[in-house]
Amino acid sequence: MSESARTALYLATALAVTALAVVTRPGRVQTPTENELVGKPLFPAFKDPFSAKRMEIVEFNEALSEAKEFEVSQKDGRWVIPSHHDYPADAQERLKKAATALVDLKVIRMASERATDHALYGVVEPTMEKSETAARGVGTLVRMRDESDNKLADIVIGKKVKGSETQRFVRVAGNQFVFTAEIDPEEFSTKFEDWIEKDLLKLNAMDVSSLTLKDYSITEAGVTQTGALAVNPPEQRSEFTVNWNADRATWELVEMLDKQDDQLAPSALRPGEELNKETLDAVKNALDDLKIMDVEKKPGGLGENLKAATSFLEDRQSINSLIDRGFYPLTTPDDQVELLSSEGEVSVQTKDAVEYVLRFGKVASVDTDKDKKGSLNRFVFVTARVDDASLPEPNLEPLPGEATAPTEQPQPLNEADQQNEEKQPAQADDKDNENETASDADKKSALDAKPADKKENSPDAAERERIVKENQRKLDEYKEKRRKAEEKVAELNYRFADWYYVVSEEVFQKIHPSRDEVVKTIQKPGENPDIDTFRNLENQGLQRSNVPAAPQNGDEDRLE
Numbered sequence: 001m002s003e004s005a006r007t008a009l010y011l012a013t014a015l016a017v018t019a020l021a022v023v024t025r026p027g028r029v030q031t032p033t034e035n036e037l038v039g040k041p042l043f044p045a046f047k048d049p050f051s052a053k054r055m056e057i058v059e060f061n062e063a064l065s066e067a068k069e070f071e072v073s074q075k076d077g078r079w080v081i082p083s084h085h086d087y088p089a090d091a092q093e094r095l096k097k098a099a100t101a102l103v104d105l106k107v108i109r110m111a112s113e114r115a116t117d118h119a120l121y122g123v124v125e126p127t128m129e130k131s132e133t134a135a136r137g138v139g140t141l142v143r144m145r146d147e148s149d150n151k152l153a154d155i156v157i158g159k160k161v162k163g164s165e166t167q168r169f170v171r172v173a174g175n176q177f178v179f180t181a182e183i184d185p186e187e188f189s190t191k192f193e194d195w196i197e198k199d200l201l202k203l204n205a206m207d208v209s210s211l212t213l214k215d216y217s218i219t220e221a222g223v224t225q226t227g228a229l230a231v232n233p234p235e236q237r238s239e240f241t242v243n244w245n246a247d248r249a250t251w252e253l254v255e256m257l258d259k260q261d262d263q264l265a266p267s268a269l270r271p272g273e274e275l276n277k278e279t280l281d282a283v284k285n286a287l288d289d290l291k292i293m294d295v296e297k298k299p300g301g302l303g304e305n306l307k308a309a310t311s312f313l314e315d316r317q318s319i320n321s322l323i324d325r326g327f328y329p330l331t332t333p334d335d336q337v338e339l340l341s342s343e344g345e346v347s348v349q350t351k352d353a354v355e356y357v358l359r360f361g362k363v364a365s366v367d368t369d370k371d372k373k374g375s376l377n378r379f380v381f382v383t384a385r386v387d388d389a390s391l392p393e394p395n396l397e398p399l400p401g402e403a404t405a406p407t408e409q410p411q412p413l414n415e416a417d418q419q420n421e422e423k424q425p426a427q428a429d430d431k432d433n434e435n436e437t438a439s440d441a442d443k444k445s446a447l448d449a450k451p452a453d454k455k456e457n458s459p460d461a462a463e464r465e466r467i468v469k470e471n472q473r474k475l476d477e478y479k480e481k482r483r484k485a486e487e488k489v490a491e492l493n494y495r496f497a498d499w500y501y502v503v504s505e506e507v508f509q510k511i512h513p514s515r516d517e518v519v520k521t522i523q524k525p526g527e528n529p530d531i532d533t534f535r536n537l538e539n540q541g542l543q544r545s546n547v548p549a550a551p552q553n554g555d556e557d558r559l560e
Helices: 003-024 092-103 115-121 277-288 310-314 316-324 415-432 438-456 459-496 505-511 531-539
Strands: 054-061 066-075 078-081 109-112 140-145 151-160 167-172 178-182 208-217 220-223 229-231 235-245 250-260 263-266 273-275 294-297 307-309 327-331 336-341 345-350 354-366 376-386 499-504 519-521
Touching: 054 092, 092 140, 092 151, 109 115, 115 167, 115 178, 208 277, 235 263, 250 273, 250 277, 277 345, 277 505, 294 354, 316 327, 336 354, 354 459, 354 499, 354 505, 376 459, 376 505, 499 505
Parallel strands: none
Antiparallel strands: 054 066, 054 140, 066 078, 109 178, 140 151, 151 167, 167 178, 208 235, 208 345, 220 229, 235 250, 250 263, 273 519, 294 499, 307 336, 327 336, 345 354, 354 376, 376 499
16 A cells, blocks of 8 residues: 555544544533522422421531531431430421521522632531541531432532621532522531420429428549449538428528538528528529530439339449449448439429429530530439429318218218108108007108208208318319329429430539528628617517616716
């Protein structure tokens, strides 16, 4: 083949290959124009906010160079938080609001078409892997799924748009385009307390009738040769029981124990001391406002009053769980296990006969929220029980002619029983007079009717009826109050049973005051008593006859 022919063949082959490449190359992706996107929803297929059954949020902390993952989902018809051992979530309305924010999310304008601009606008997708160096421009990732785990929305929320308080840079996950949209990141909080019923006790301060404040602490003494943890005896400081007198709007001291020779002993307010109403009011109000900051799963095997069989002590994992959080199991003389706590306890009695017991443990964590500046939290162990002391059995009144009240309340006589009882004496009289003529019997029956009427309306019968009805009313009222109290206690303990709760240290300090805070001095030693103090002393035994009389005329010499 000649040189010219060979060159022509090569050229033809090249042209053929080029033509084939042009024909078979993929079509060019058309970038949508801004006009085509503005005002359109970012997730057009996501139309029903109630279809969202799971939401995952990944939030990046630049200071720590790590991401925080949070999830709320519906399981078996109830909302739970998987990251907190499926703790019940108060999420239906909140999730609906968050889902609606994405259903209605529309493009305001296109900010960038380039992936290289993602860090600039803060829409870099976060990952759960910890970065060695501080990552920049990482946003918050939100995923919405339906009950079949189908994708409803995936979005990365970035920085705030300059000059706007409501707009943010956003990006659909997996897409390079950056848009501006109106969205509130607070709707996608990763804070546990934002997704639960925060009110721990669901207690109204107006219902508090009594408080028992036990100020003690327990410290660990080391590990024994068998590997068990040893604790020091409780350091007892004080114990107060006070009642709230609603009529006088004041607190009244019921019992006071003070430390004497390393033990608590009955005591009393010293001269010049009184209960500090402001402190006790603060305790009551703090109990009403006690908020859940976090929860952790408790070990099983504990009863509603923090007691269990001694076999519970054989479960080392459960024991360690308690001790790590400041709760120490001690064997009681009746071979039960009772828990004491590292920072004392408080009992709260309410007017509906429900008693809450709060035991305070160790510091739980440090809140790193920038607004709270590293505030402390603390573990608390909560149980409820019926307050039997405020539910005494009713004092039943004895019936006429009886020395004591009936053990079982007789029912009021109905009309038929009453008539039958009244006929019996008349029937007995008829048997004693069988020989009387019919006319005489008729006369006697007419005469007997009058005493029967008198008996029916006699004072004794009326009084008996009144007492029976009043006793029954007392019993019904007692039984109904106890039934309600038992139902409330069962409901509360069902809620409390599985969890260590975490509350703020600030609220703990209000609920757990020391003796110096519960009692205040109204007069310091050495101060001149005012007229009220003098009158109090007089009432306590200082009589006017003990006070020297003022000198009279002619007595001056005797005073020299």
